[in-house]
């Protein structure tokens with residue numbers, strides 16, 4: 001996974017729990033990287049170990065850490081790292097979410113070994129948006145947090161309901177998003 005993800009975990013932990021907590025988490029995760037280069041590829045196992053250690057140190061569950069990461073990453077780490085994408089990705093949370101295949105394709109085009117997530121969409125007559133998530137990494141808790149993070153970016157509280165999940169044997173995770181919650 002690209003370093004910008006691990007960097008987001010570090011920024012989240014340092015902001016919410018302090019630098020000491022981050023050093024402890026790195027130690028628990030056996031991570032010896034002095035810093036994360038945003039566009040460098042790091043093993044997925046490192047990201048998983050950091051999330052697990054962050055859960056141990058913070059007292060949150062690994063799923064809660066993933067949700068908090070997503071909520072933090074979009075309006076903070078992501079926005080700082082990719083200002084151009086944030087300018088062009090949309091004027092509403094719905095537009096922004098619908099543009100995510102294009103954004104991920106462009107953001108990882110030149111990155112050897114990157115494996116961006118794939119999304120498919122359905123717009124329901126009542127205004128809700130179905131966002132289906134396809135990825136071997138099964139990071140649907142991260143996805144939930146990132147969707148909420150898009151809401152935070154636009155100062156809107158979005159409702160996110162997971163209708164089916166890869167952890168229950170589905171081929172993809174399906175999030176139903178309401179924009180007028």
Ligand code: HEM
Nearest residue numbers: 001002082085103107114115116117135137139143146147
């Ligand atoms: C402009 C905003 C964004 C940029 C530039 C961006 C870029 C990236 C990059 C570079 C990765 C690492 C991919 C890899 O190393 O293989 C990633 C991972 C991911 N992104 Fe984004 N992202 C953005 C916003 C979002 C949003 C809003 C969502 C969902 C609503 C999302 C969903 C994900 C997920 C779930 C992953 C984890 C990888 C996986 O599941 O396979 N991203 N993103």
